[in-house]
Amino acid sequence: MSLSRLREQFRQALADPDLAAPYERATATARAKRAAAAAELPDYEEQRQKAADARREAIDHLDALVERFREAFTRDGGTVHHAADAEEARSLVKRILSERGARTVVKAKSMLSEEIALNEDLIASGWEVHETDLGEFIVQIAGQRPSHITAPALHLDRVDIGRIFHEKLGVDYTEDPVELATIARRLLRERFLQADAGISGANFLVARTGQIVLLENEANIRMCTTLPPLHIAVVGVEKVIAEVDDLGPLLSVIARSATGQKLGAYTSILGAAGPPERHVVLVDNGRRQLAQHPRKREILTCIRCGACLNACPVYERIGGHAYESAYSGPIGALLGPHHLGTDHGRELPFASSLCGACSEVCPVKIDIPELLRLERERYVETGGADVGERLAWWLWSKVMTRPRLYRLLARVGRGILQGPGIIAEGSSVLRDWTDGRKLPIPSSTSFIDQWKHQGGATTRTNPIWDRTRAQRALEATRKAKRSWAASRGRAGRGKDRKP
Ligand code: SF4
Structure with missing residues (x-):
């Protein structure tokens, strides 16, 4: 996807009158609930820090903990598989299902399965796959993609859902939420009982005990992981x-951040024992490589609560589909390029105002704006910027390092901006900018002219010397940033604990 395509998609989303209002309402409600739930816990910040430390420690010792999980899970009779990428993960799942003769699958909500396009592949290969989370069930029968990490059908209201049920399931139209949920429940109950296998993701894997932890509010995950004779967790x-x-x-912190609850309605902690067979497919798909990066490894600490989406002023206006990525919103802009291929969604880091609202609410304190900035840097370094943009910045650097040229152009620019039809008379050629915000008419004289007029002294400096000094300052800043990042990486690790 190019930047111009991304802009076009965002423009279309902004022009959709049915989109922004429901999103703004839903995300505003979620924000208020999260804030209230956090405020009600006196030591919320302490819990948040502990959660952040636990996740950072896990990423610091990723390989050792994965091995410990494998040992514990296998000891209890389960099987662990390793998939290097999405293709291998899909193949492993299909092989396990085929070997057991499983043809019908019930699925719990899993963002990873979206990432590796598991449903599409299984269905194309002849399997019957039924999503069982209500939101996922709705978007599946509607033939759509989830638009939010934790609320897949956030873009649909009850009228939309009533219409979808009527058209796709052949039931009488109703927009009553209880009736709609009852229709889905009746259908899903049959599917749980008839399924040959259940597929889920996992919120956490506990290395010491070899347990799979799953959070939910509907109990469908419990059904998926315990009723069919085979359970595969793809994680x-x-x-x-x-x-x-x-x-x-x-x-x-996860339930408070995701839905404003103290705790999810159901927390399942599953060992290898349970259904006759339990498998875990551990998917890398770029994660270990990301764990090597001194700063970007922080992305891996995400617990997929969705709070950053709800806080984001961009997401709340355009929704998740405009991102054209399995993961949307601020965290999606970071996950996409790493898990979905370097070319996929590499423009998404530009879909942010870098206002910092996301990191303020992130329960594991991920510095999302700084990481987005790093992704933008990578975009430019790998040739993402087009010729026009590169030329513009080249010209900018030439002008900014030549004071005389800068003053001359500033004088010309001031004259143009004061001219008729630019800013002063409202019919501005800068309308795209001035329609949304105020742009003051620049003064007719520069600051330096006014300063001199008032008797202030100025020093003429050698531009060449200035450029050298600027270069030195830039290098010093980069060096300080590198050492800060390295010390931050060290400081974030657990102090008293061993992997
Ligand atoms: S980045 Fe933070 S706020 Fe966003 S989904 Fe991940 S954990 Fe939640």
Whole structure:
């Protein structure tokens, strides 16, 4: 996707009158609930720090913890598989299903399965796959993609859902939420009972005990993971945590951040025992490589609560589909390029105002704006910027390092901006900018002219010397940033704990 295509999609989303209002309402409600739930816990910030530390420690010792999980899970009779990428993960799942003769699958909500396009592949290969989370069920029968990490059908209201049920399931039209939920429940109950296998993701994998932790509000995950004779959990390797004790702070902040609840309605902690067969497919898909990066490894600490989406002033106006990525919103702009291929969604980091609202609410304190900035840097370094943009910045640097040229052009620019039809008379050629915000008419004289007029002294400096000094300052800033990042990486690790 090019930047111009991304802009076009955002423009279309902004022009859709049915989109912005429901999103703004839903995200505003979610924000208020999250804020109230956080405020009600006196030590919320302490829990948040503990949750962030637990996740950072897990990423610091990723390979050791994954191995420990494998040992514990296998000891209890389960099977762990490793998939290097999306294709291998899909093949492994199909092989396990085929070997057991499983043809009908019930699925719990899993963003990873969206990432690796598992449903599409299974269905294309002849499997019957039924989503069982209500939101996922709705978007599946509507033939759409989820538009939010935790609320897949956020873009649909009850009228839309009533219409979809009527058209796709052949039931009488109703927009009553209880009736709609009852229709889905009746249908899904049959599917749970008839399924050959259940597929889920996982919120966490506990390395010491070999347990799979799953959070939900509808109990469909419990059905998927316990009713069919075969359960396959398809999980990103980064979901591992060291200890059961880490669950305390993590469970406390995740539900508050996602839905404003104290705790999810159902928390399942599953060992390998349960259905006759339980498998975990651990998916890398770029995660270990990301874990090597001194700063970007922080992305892997995400617990997929969706709070950053609800806080984002961009997401709340355009929704998730305009991102054209399995993961939308601020965290999606970071995850997409790493898990979906370097060319996929590499423009998404530009879909942010970098206002910082996302990192303020992130329960594991991910510095999302700084990471987005790093992704933008990568975009430019890998040739993402087009010729026009590169030329513009080249010209800008030439002008900014030549004071005389700068003053001359500033004088010309002031004259143009004061001219008729630019800003003063409202019929501005800068309308795209001035329609949304005020642009003051520039003064007719520059600051330096006014300064001199008032008797202030000025010093003429050698522009060449200035450029050298600017270069030195830039290098010093970069060096300081590198050492700060390195020390931050060290400081974030657990101090008293061993992997
Ligand atoms: S980045 Fe933070 S706020 Fe966003 S989904 Fe991940 S954990 Fe939640």
